[in-house]
Amino acid sequence: MAEEKKPLFKVTIDNITIEVEPGTSILMAARRIGGDVTPPAMCFYSKLEGSGGKCRTCLVEVSKGSEKDPRPMPKLVASCRTTVMDGMEVKNITSDKVLDARAGVVEFLLINHPLDCPICDQAGECHLQDLSYEHGKEGTRYEFRRRTFEKEDIGPYIQLHMTRCILCYRCTYVADQLTNSRVHGILDRGDHAEISTYISKAIENDFSGNMIDVCPVGALTDKTFRFKNRVWFTKPVDAHRDCPTCCGKVTLWNRGDEVLRVTSRKDQFGEVQSFDGKPGWICNTCRFDKKKMSDWVIEGPTKIARHSVISANHYVGATRPQETIAEVMGGRDPKLLMDIHAISDVNDPKVDLSEVKGAPTSATYEKTKKLS
Amino acid sequence: MGRKLLLDKAHVENIRSYDVYRREGGYRSVEKALKTMSPDAITEEVKKSGLRGRGGAGFPTGMKWSFLAKPEGVPRYLVVNADESEPGTFKDRYLMEFIPHLLIEGMIVSSFALGSKVSYIYIRGEYAWIVDILEQAIQEAKNNGFLGKNIQGSGFDCEIYVHRGAGAYICGEETALIESLEGKRGNPRIKPPFPAVKGVWDCPTVVNNVETIAAVVPIINDGGEEYAKIGIGKSTGTKLISSCGNINKPGVYEIDMTISVEEFIYSDEYCGGIANGKKLKACIPGGSSVPILPANLLLKTAKGEKRMMTYEGLADGGFATGSMMGSGGFIVLDEDQCVVKHTYTLARFYRHESCGQCSPCREGTGWMEKILLNIDKGKGKMSDIDLLWDIQRKIEGNTICPLGDAAAWPVAAAIRHFRDEFEWHVLNPDESQRRNYGLAHYADALTVPA
Numbered sequence: 137m138a139e140e141k142k143p144l145f146k147v148t149i150d151n152i153t154i155e156v157e158p159g160t161s162i163l164m165a166a167r168r169i170g171g172d173v174t175p176p177a178m179c180f181y182s183k184l185e186g187s188g189g190k191c192r193t194c195l196v197e198v199s200k201g202s203e204k205d206p207r208p209m210p211k212l213v214a215s216c217r218t219t220v221m222d223g224m225e226v227k228n229i230t231s232d233k234v235l236d237a238r239a240g241v242v243e244f245l246l247i248n249h250p251l252d253c254p255i256c257d258q259a260g261e262c263h264l265q266d267l268s269y270e271h272g273k274e275g276t277r278y279e280f281r282r283r284t285f286e287k288e289d290i291g292p293y294i295q296l297h298m299t300r301c302i303l304c305y306r307c308t309y310v311a312d313q314l315t316n317s318r319v320h321g322i323l324d325r326g327d328h329a330e331i332s333t334y335i336s337k338a339i340e341n342d343f344s345g346n347m348i349d350v351c352p353v354g355a356l357t358d359k360t361f362r363f364k365n366r367v368w369f370t371k372p373v374d375a376h377r378d379c380p381t382c383c384g385k386v387t388l389w390n391r392g393d394e395v396l397r398v399t400s401r402k403d404q405f406g407e408v409q410s411f412d413g414k415p416g417w418i419c420n421t422c423r424f425d426k427k428k429m430s431d432w433v434i435e436g437p438t439k440i441a442r443h444s445v446i447s448a449n450h451y452v453g454a455t456r457p458q459e460t461i462a463e464v465m466g467g468r469d470p471k472l473l474m475d476i477h478a479i480s481d482v483n484d485p486k487v488d489l490s491e492v493k494g495a496p497t498s499a500t501y502e503k504t505k506k507l508s
Numbered sequence: 509m510g511r512k513l514l515l516d517k518a519h520v521e522n523i524r525s526y527d528v529y530r531r532e533g534g535y536r537s538v539e540k541a542l543k544t545m546s547p548d549a550i551t552e553e554v555k556k557s558g559l560r561g562r563g564g565a566g567f568p569t570g571m572k573w574s575f576l577a578k579p580e581g582v583p584r585y586l587v588v589n590a591d592e593s594e595p596g597t598f599k600d601r602y603l604m605e606f607i608p609h610l611l612i613e614g615m616i617v618s619s620f621a622l623g624s625k626v627s628y629i630y631i632r633g634e635y636a637w638i639v640d641i642l643e644q645a646i647q648e649a650k651n652n653g654f655l656g657k658n659i660q661g662s663g664f665d666c667e668i669y670v671h672r673g674a675g676a677y678i679c680g681e682e683t684a685l686i687e688s689l690e691g692k693r694g695n696p697r698i699k700p701p702f703p704a705v706k707g708v709w710d711c712p713t714v715v716n717n718v719e720t721i722a723a724v725v726p727i728i729n730d731g732g733e734e735y736a737k738i739g740i741g742k743s744t745g746t747k748l749i750s751s752c753g754n755i756n757k758p759g760v761y762e763i764d765m766t767i768s769v770e771e772f773i774y775s776d777e778y779c780g781g782i783a784n785g786k787k788l789k790a791c792i793p794g795g796s797s798v799p800i801l802p803a804n805l806l807l808k809t810a811k812g813e814k815r816m817m818t819y820e821g822l823a824d825g826g827f828a829t830g831s832m833m834g835s836g837g838f839i840v841l842d843e844d845q846c847v848v849k850h851t852y853t854l855a856r857f858y859r860h861e862s863c864g865q866c867s868p869c870r871e872g873t874g875w876m877e878k879i880l881l882n883i884d885k886g887k888g889k890m891s892d893i894d895l896l897w898d899i900q901r902k903i904e905g906n907t908i909c910p911l912g913d914a915a916a917w918p919v920a921a922a923i924r925h926f927r928d929e930f931e932w933h934v935l936n937p938d939e940s941q942r943r944n945y946g947l948a949h950y951a952d953a954l955t956v957p958a
Contacts, residue, residue, distance in 0.1 A: 188698075188699035189866070189908060190865050190866050190867070190908070191866070191867050192866050192867055192868055192906055193867075194909070195906060211905045211906075212906060214698065214908075217698045236902075237902060237906050240578060240868065240898075240902030240906070241902075241906070243869055243902075244867045244868050244870075244871035244872055244875075244902070245867050245871065247871050247875060248871060248874075258568075277895055278875065280875075280878045292893070299545075302867065303870065304863060305865075321693070322693060323862075324862045324864070325676070325678070325862065325863050325868060326860060326861070326862040326863065326864045326873070326874070327859065327862070327864060327870050327871060327873070327874040328860060328864075329863075329864035329870070452509065491832070
């Protein structure tokens with residue numbers, strides 16, 4: 137049967153018009169445009185059914201409902217769960233109302249979130265850090281004790297640190313949708329609600345580790361990686377292996393040849409990448425047990441598309457600096473050009489710092505000099 | 509004497525039993541509806557009556573019914589929302605406790621109109637003894653052929669089940685109620701889709717308040733037009749008001765919506781005036797979530813007219829100088845009450861009842877409660893008042909369900925109308941612990957703009 141092509145809907149977001157399939161959410165349409173137009177999302181995860189609508193960071197103003205019914209929507213709407221209509225006009229960063237509400241949401245999310253970024257493993261790739269940096273205000277008006285919880289181990293590999301949780305519900309959807317046993321959910325309600333297993337049980341299934349990947353903050357952390365290294369000091373490498381349970385396509389986070397952690401591959405929105413139309417969730421064996429380079433076939437360095445601290449130091453889109461000597465000397469060549477390495481031992485380019493065990497010292501360079 | 513349609517027979521002895529209820533003219537509407545009317549004709553009659561939802565929002569019931577999606581081969585459901593948990597509201601409890609058959613009767617007619625073969629009463633968990641009353645009424649109706657298969661030979665089947673909630677205010681929100689009814693955690697759903705399209709078990713569902721469904725009975729008995737004659741404008745029919753607080757005669761009153769607020773508070777037929785000869789300071793006219801009004805704005809609108817006990821009358825002036833009919837919980841505060849403490853109590857309630865799903869409500873309600881407690885205890889700062897205003901503004905309208913609004917409105921209204929009392933608390937921390945601010949100027953005559 138020939139599939140009839142549905143007419144595309146025209147939607148205008150921040151004065152940029154795009155055509156999308158009917159049924160697309162405003163957020164997904166905005167992601168197609170990309171850049172600043174994309175509302176931030178803390179709870180929505182396009183690969184998890186039913187997620188979204190909770191954090192309210194993706195609120196946008198609909199200034200025109202559709203071509204048929206041009207009335208604006210009375211309230212700000214959650215763009216992740218509102219589908220586009222033909223002729224819809226949406227204001228995101230062009231609306232002061234939206235920016236104000238979003239700043240409010242960021243403030244709400246942060247009032248009970250601990251300021252333990254310096255010891256948090258998620259720091260550097262934390263969505264809440266990015267969100268508060270981009271949309272929040274410096275300083276807080278909250279003067280009360282923050283809510284705290286005891287740390288909890290859910291299974292041998294995952295630690296739940298509920299104090300950091302922003303209750304996005306993503307991990308409960310993972311537990312629900314990737315596996316068929318449901319032991320994981322929300323206890324209590326309101327600001328004392330907590331994610332937990334009933335009661336303090338381990339989550340034992342092959343895909344439980346994906347909860348760590350979907351967690352936007354540091355509430356769920358990989359116990360094999362806790363306190364090993366800051367993420368921005370590790371070197372991400374794309375790799376794969378022939379795994380019987382999952383797609384086996386991962387990112388290794390290395391220091392030298394040591395694999396510190398294994399995660400699924402993520403796209404620019406911090407979500408798991410899809411391969412052949414299926415989300416590339418990885419199994420616990422790949423994630424926690426295969427920590428040797430020999431376990432993996434290396435594809436090459438990961439290009440991190442996400443705008444976050446982890447993308448620093450990885451030379452994404454780096455350009456070679458212009459030749460400056462001729463310019464500063466008014467077009468003349470220098471009479472004498474000395475190479476610093478000819479007279480100094482330090483920072484010998486022959487030394488590959490990533491192969492040095494531990495921190496490099498002057499001894500490291502002396503040795504290489506003698507060898508050459 | 510105002511007209512009574514719902515509680516007219518509530519005090520007949522043994523009206524709880526089927527025999528007495530039937531003798532008093534009960535179940536006539538079922539016979540009339542099932543034998544002489546089509547489902548659409550009933551909906552039409554309800555539309556004509558102008559009946560508005562009695563649960564709080566005041567949405568026209570007939571309209572709601574006509575929005576119900578009717579796809580082939582998919583069951584439809586009627587759910588009666590008896591999860592009456594708002595502080596100050598206890599009208600449904602009274603109705604269900606004293607005259608349970610009225611609700612059952614209204615449900616049968618409404619189920620017929622909506623094509624619901626299985627209908628539910630979702631009742632507040634704390635109303636445990638009413639569950640027994642309702643279940644007995646259902647059993648009696650069944651024994652007499654008003655429920656079950658082929659009701660009164662009409663070929664219409666209907667069953668009613670009573671489902672007990674587990675004590676969460678949020679389950680009074682219709683989609684949270686549906687989730688809870690399905691056996692899940694009572695988190696409100698994200699709309700759309702609305703229950704009229706996807707409700708209980710993803711089937712089209714109508715969720716109505718107890719009083720709304722009970723009001724269907726007189727509408728069918730006497731006709732929608734007759735019902736619409738009572739009341740003013742779009743506020744037709746009678747309304748149950750549960751009044752409490754510092755009044756001489758707290759209780760549930762049925763009013764036809766033609767009387768003024770002043771009459772309701774001071775006449776002996778209703779509240780009987782303020783208790784102990786005190787003066788009226790403030791009032792929440794529609795259950796704890798609607799804006800509080802000071803005495804002068806309660807009795808007269810900003811235009812200087814008498815404020816009426818109708819949907820439009822109470823809402824006159826918008827939130828700047830008006831309030832809402834809400835669920836009809838009429839809470840009266842006399843001159844000895846402290847608005848700050850009162851607001852704190854409400855904020856504590858909403859903080860405790862927030863489901864914790866969306867961030868503005870989850871975090872904002874707790875924050876407001878803490879600030880209000882500080883102000884109440886004399887530890888507040890002047891900037892806290894502006895901060896409260898800012899917090900409520902950022903909660904309102906930005907949440908999944910109306911609980912965020914319900915938490916924000918009382919705080920907003922208290923600051924809007926009683927700001928000087930808040931400031932007095934901040935400026936006089938010691939004195940505020942010993943005495944109340946008192947009546948102040950809140951009952952002064954309004955200066956009406958020419």
